[in-house]
Amino acid sequence: MMHRSFRFILLFVVTQLLQAYLFNNLTIGAWFNPLVYVSFLALLPLEMPRGVLLVNGLATGLVADWFMGTAGLNTCVAVFAAFTRPFLLDLLFGKENIRDGGVPSPERFGEGGFLRYAASLVGLHHLLFFLLEALSWAQIGQMLGRWLVSSLVCVGFTWLMARVFTSKLTVRV
């Protein structure tokens, strides 16, 4: 149990550091802004109580806001992702399946299932982020472009992290 908690703390630190020192400073273009810290929330255990999930979302958002200087924006979207995650999982895989617990991964849900789950969670999280960041419909086309590119990169990152992270973890409890 301690070993598993340590791995999740490590995942939290790795995603936050990669976000702060790598992805925030990549100057590829205005369309490329993947918020990879959401991978941590996506990979938290399925059996985690919803309240604890919200607290994890709060911690993730606060640290991201602190690094990015975004004053509440990341907190808002990370808590939203943590809140909607259980509903998404129930909707995609059924309550019975989720009740069995484990870590969301391609092994646990299958490649297609995991990608559907990651795309839904990351897509919702990024959509809310870009909507709140713009606070206007004036550049809706550009906003959707940024959302699409950044979400695709983030889904790829989440898939990669799930592969690396669950390589030695029991995926089904």
Add this chain to the structure above:
Amino acid sequence: MRALCPHSRHNRLNCQTLNKLLEFIRSTYVVLLFVVIEALALHYYANSSPYTQARLLAQSTRVAGGVHGLFSGVKHFFGLGRENRQLMARVAELESELAAWRRTASPLPADSTQVVIGERQFRMTPATVVSNSINKLRNFIVFDRGRRDGVERDMAVLSSTGAMVGYVVEVSERYAVAISILNTAFRASGKVRGDTYSGSILWEGTDARTVTMTELAKYARIEPGDTVVSTGFSQYFPADIPIGTVVRADLNEAQTAYTVQVRLMAHMSGLGPVILVKNNDLPEVRSLLESERVEELKNRP
């Protein structure tokens, strides 16, 4: 979380109500917690300004700036060749300007009102970028120079080639944060070099290489390829600082003003060394603007 109810009827009813309340809280506390956190986060975000964001960024850089410095050092190392070529080109340009000034120098300047007495109006400080983003709507730049190096708020930030990049909004002891020209809250005034009509420079958040100059009077002489420079009206930037070149100019629907697409001269995605410019006259200008007489005239109906 269920309370044990006593036997008396009145107390039992109260107890059952309490149990129902506890049950309600237990079943809805996640939603309540979610609503409270979201409300607080949205309230904080809605009341934030570029200055709040810069202050937050300055705080985190104070702690995490060392690692940013390490990464920027590595990046800087690989960009040394390009940087050196840019600096050599800049030195050559300044040398030729200096030579021209020397040729025309005379004991009495043609316009004696331009003689600068005492301290110079602008002071330059070199700095290196430790963190820079171009992928958000509100982008900021962090430098490795702070209060102890004489950096202050409102200093202009120019690229190593002397082009407009942003201005300083927050300073800590060792670092400074500037609002980037690629920030939707950034505003400066610009004009076509050699012309008198000015417009407002802003970024629409779409292309990291292009900004927009709006409200440029239709009488302005403008052609694609013209250079757009600062006007000097701004409190931050000296006059004639290059901003970029005109890509396209379109008259608005009312045919009264141009909206101009300007390709930035500063290479925003590869900023390395920059120049911070302090306007020594700024406090004096501001105190004049805030003087009682000016305030009185402002408030006159």
